[in-house]
Amino acid sequence: MTRKFLVLSLLLSAFLLSFSGATFAAGAETEEGKEDPTGFIMHHIKDSHEWHFFNIGHTHITLPLPVITYASDRGLEFYKSTDFQNPETHKFGKEYAHNGIYIDEHEHLGRVDGGSIIDFSLTKNVAMMLIVIALVLFMVLSAAGHYKKHGAVAPKGAASLVEPIVIFVRDEIAHKAIGPKYMKFVPYLLTLFFFIWIGNLLGLLPGAANLTGNIAVTFTLAMLTFIIVNVNGNKDYWKHVFATPGVPVALLPIIVVVEFIGLFTKPFALMVRLFVAITAGHIVILAFIALVFIFESYAIGVVSTLMVTFINMIELLVATIQAYVFTLFTAMYIGGAVAEHHHDDHH
Amino acid sequence: MDLIIPSAGLIFWQLFGFLALLFILIKFAWKPILATLAEREASIDGALKAAEQARNEMANLKAENEKLLQEARLERDTILKKAQDASAKMIEEAKTEAGKQGALMIENAKAVIETEKKAALAEVKTQVAMLTLEVTEKLLRKNLSDEKAQSALVDEFIKDLKLN
Numbered sequence: 380m381t382r383k384f385l386v387l388s389l390l391l392s393a394f395l396l397s398f399s400g401a402t403f404a405a406g407a408e409t410e411e412g413k414e415d416p417t418g419f420i421m422h423h424i425k426d427s428h429e430w431h432f433f434n435i436g437h438t439h440i441t442l443p444l445p446v447i448t449y450a451s452d453r454g455l456e457f458y459k460s461t462d463f464q465n466p467e468t469h470k471f472g473k474e475y476a477h478n479g480i481y482i483d484e485h486e487h488l489g490r491v492d493g494g495s496i497i498d499f500s501l502t503k504n505v506a507m508m509l510i511v512i513a514l515v516l517f518m519v520l521s522a523a524g525h526y527k528k529h530g531a532v533a534p535k536g537a538a539s540l541v542e543p544i545v546i547f548v549r550d551e552i553a554h555k556a557i558g559p560k561y562m563k564f565v566p567y568l569l570t571l572f573f574f575i576w577i578g579n580l581l582g583l584l585p586g587a588a589n590l591t592g593n594i595a596v597t598f599t600l601a602m603l604t605f606i607i608v609n610v611n612g613n614k615d616y617w618k619h620v621f622a623t624p625g626v627p628v629a630l631l632p633i634i635v636v637v638e639f640i641g642l643f644t645k646p647f648a649l650m651v652r653l654f655v656a657i658t659a660g661h662i663v664i665l666a667f668i669a670l671v672f673i674f675e676s677y678a679i680g681v682v683s684t685l686m687v688t689f690i691n692m693i694e695l696l697v698a699t700i701q702a703y704v705f706t707l708f709t710a711m712y713i714g715g716a717v718a719e720h721h722h723d724d725h726h
Numbered sequence: 727m728d729l730i731i732p733s734a735g736l737i738f739w740q741l742f743g744f745l746a747l748l749f750i751l752i753k754f755a756w757k758p759i760l761a762t763l764a765e766r767e768a769s770i771d772g773a774l775k776a777a778e779q780a781r782n783e784m785a786n787l788k789a790e791n792e793k794l795l796q797e798a799r800l801e802r803d804t805i806l807k808k809a810q811d812a813s814a815k816m817i818e819e820a821k822t823e824a825g826k827q828g829a830l831m832i833e834n835a836k837a838v839i840e841t842e843k844k845a846a847l848a849e850v851k852t853q854v855a856m857l858t859l860e861v862t863e864k865l866l867r868k869n870l871s872d873e874k875a876q877s878a879l880v881d882e883f884i885k886d887l888k889l890n
Contacts, residue, residue, distance in 0.1 A: 421729070425729055426733065485728075505740075520751075520754060523754060541759070545760070545763065565760060566748070594732045599744065600740075658729075
């Protein structure tokens with residue numbers, strides 16, 4: 380097992396090193412025309428309107444993505460990313476405006492006339508999300524197919540991959556953290572776990588997008604958890620927030636404010652934890668690759684490759700741990716909201 | 727695109743995509759998978775319980791068999807003892823009976839012998855009496871003639887008597 384990981388990591392890092400480094404570096408030229416050897420890092424971390432894989436010489440190998448805009452006076456409009464960039468350098472900018480709309484060098488969408496416009500583009504991360512969803516669907520539906528076909532028998536194929544995770548999430552996460560009413564929340568927790576896990580793993584592939592390390596993605600997931608927690612909050616939960624038992628009346632205004640803020644810090648922590656853990660991992664890997672272009676040395680290349688391999692192995696671990704942690708904390712917050720408190724022995 | 731400011735478009739697509747994933751998986755995957763797992767666990771539980779029950783039943787059966795065997799042994803012992811007792815009693819009875827019978831037979835025999843003896847004695851007595859009479863008669867006859875002859879005759883008769 381360890382050996383497989385090692386081989387996989389070596390392959391990954393070799394692949395990363397051979398393509399992404401050289402090309403991202405080339406792709407991120409500073410205004411003076413000099414190459415910025417670390418610019419590709421932020422370029423990779425952030426979302427983009429096109430999916431850039433690598434360069435061959437000066438040719439950018441990219442996947443143009445649809446640009447969808449909405450403005451109250453213009454309605455929905457559909458373009459493709461190549462409409463807004465320099466066909467040679469693939470740079471976005473105000474000077475490449477198309478039909479009154481432009482994408483600036485920071486990839487913000489804007490209108491030439493200064494009006495407001497909302498960006499609903501199928502960006503790199505959206506495309507990545509669709510791939511992740513497709514993979515999760517394929518995996519889990521094939522597992523479900525096995526049970527549908529063979530009934531309640533021992534798992535085989537995809538089912539033997541999915542089943543232990545399902546049982547783990549059900550028994551170790553949901554049941555332990557939520558208590559007797561856990562079955563209702565297991566499907567959400569399972570979906571959450573599989574989406575984040577596969578998203579994290581696919582994000583480690585060279586050329587992949589940093590989906591689960593994107594704040595919008597983690598924000599959405601945390602928001603769903605926030606909604607589920609508070610929709611399912613029982614009387615005790617709300618009483619705990621707005622009339623905390625066992626607190627002197629004089630202190631109540633302060634405690635209520637703290638408890639109320641606490642409602643939002645929980646999902647905020649979820650959002651930030653996943654975003655930071657995944658983004659930081661990507662930055663560290665890319666930074667080690669960037670060293671090669673900064674020092675332009677073979678020796679550094681060898682050391683970097685080893686380090687990247689090492690970090691990649693850690694990232695495989697982190698990918699799973701973060702999916703577990705996000706699911707576990709979601710389950711614990713739900714558990715706190717649905718638990719029947721007994722105030723005699725509580726607080 | 728900013729690093730720490732969530733973009734509205736991505737939130738929209740993420741929400742849309744994740745919810746779609748959630749509903750598809752709930753309908754087509756999690757429900758059947760969780761139901762099947764529960765079913766399988768229930769069947770495993772049932773099988774384990776059945777095995778446990780069978781084991782218990784087996785133990786009970788064994789204990790019962792043991793008990794039956796014990797009872798049978800006791801029964802056998804009692805029967806044997808009874809049979810022994812009965813046979814001993816019968817032998818005892820037979821012995822007593824035989825003793826009695828023997829005693830009776832001896833008694834009878836004795837009685838018969840006594841009777842025979844009495845009869846024989848009576849006969850002897852009769853014979854003696856008869857002989858005495860004859861002797862007396864003959865004596866009386868000879869007496870008339872000769873004294874010497876008389877005593878010779880008596881001697882002769884006595885010889886005769888002895889021969890008898």
